Amino acid sequence: MEGPRWNLDEEAEVWTRNGPIKVILKRLDNSQNISQEFVNQLYRYHKCLQSGALTDCFGMTKDPTSCYMFVIRYYKNGNLYSYLDETMGILCWKDIVEMLWSISAGLNFIHEYNLVHGHLHGGNILVENELDSIDAKITDTGLHGHANGKISQNYGVIPFVAPEIFDGNTPTKESDIYSFGMIMWMLSACVRPYCDRPHDSQLIQEICSGTRPNIVNGTPPVFSSLMLKCLDANPSIRPTASQLYEWLGNWVTAICDDPEQSDLSDQFDVAEETKFANLDKLKFNITPCHENAIYISRPLDSIGVYY
Known part of the structure; x- marks a missing residue:
């Protein structure tokens, strides 16, 4: 155009x-x-x-x-799934934090307008990688389901759906934060969550019972701590989008802008060294997706929920 x-x-x-x-x-x-x-x-x-x-x-x-x-607008690097495929999962922590800060900015605006995204996953994050920066933007804000208002059910991509939604509750700001936590994990692991198993009623039962993906070795403790809060089974424990935006902004400043070393920047420096110490031996993004690992949205009640 x-x-x-x-x-x-x-x-x-x-x-x-x-x-x-x-x-x-x-x-x-x-x-x-x-x-x-x-x-x-x-x-x-x-x-x-x-x-x-x-x-x-x-x-x-x-x-x-x-x-x-x-x-x-067309984003040349596609969504977050395709971007991880394109880069073979080789992402530095600086880029990971900048992407999450950008995503949190969008989520914060959504929640400030008293909206709920309700459908946040890697397919709804669009990425554009420029020479000196990387940008990640949220799309499909609250626009899932049908526009005629006749269908009243929850849609989702199972790994990104908060456990309370599987109980039949409607999406909330807190369930958006859970989805954000799973995006944090995906960027830290550089693979899609639960890609090696079927996305079925068994996985849903395990998520509702407290199963979460294992923290990747070498992840900065401050990152792991925030991610686990986002993924907490108790929605009231999860941080707000405003808090995410503030804290991630502080991380960006410490990692990218502040010339003085700090405990925060030290954590990410150590994580970066751990991740890339043996780059030639690392095998990024080699886990093939199970044929029944589904990363497109579908009605959750078609999978045999709710419990």
Whole structure:
């Protein structure tokens, strides 16, 4: 497309387009007969998008069946799953922390608008890696399920779903934080969570009983501690998105900007040395996904929940 009108021509006193720009289309299923509740949700979503902390959205259009579609900027590195595949899982801790800080910024804005994403996983994080920085943005904010409002059920990608959702509860800000914790684990391990086993009712039972992925050897203690709080079975123990954004911002400052060494920067320095000490012997991202490890959203009640 020609691109948004983001450039001001001061002489002509007009806004000019900065394109051409590649876009993708996000289709809203069954939106020919869109419900008023969903319209209200779209309005809140649009307001949230203006923050700049989420994926760039340039407007809406319709497909041949009259379903509405969002026009969203194309991110050349794809989603978080494809980015890990592309990099063979070789990520430095600086990039991991910067990506998480960017994701937390988006989640914080979502929650400040009193919205719940409800569907946060690696497929809904879009990545763009520039020469001197890496950017990760949340997409699909609260837009899961059907736009006509006729279907009332929870959707999700099992490894990223908080245990209380499997009990039939609706998504909350706290369940978003659990999903964020699983994204933390995925970036620290550089593989998809539970990729070596079926995503079935047995896995759901184990998650509800307290099973979590093992902490990867060499993970900074401060990182492990925050991740485990996000993954706590008790939603009230989990931090808020605002706290995540503040704490991760402090990590970025300590790792990237502060010339003075600190306990925080020392932890990440040691972790970096541990991770890359024997780079030629490391085998990143070699665990093949089980054929029944499913990383696309599906109705949870179709898997035999709830308990």
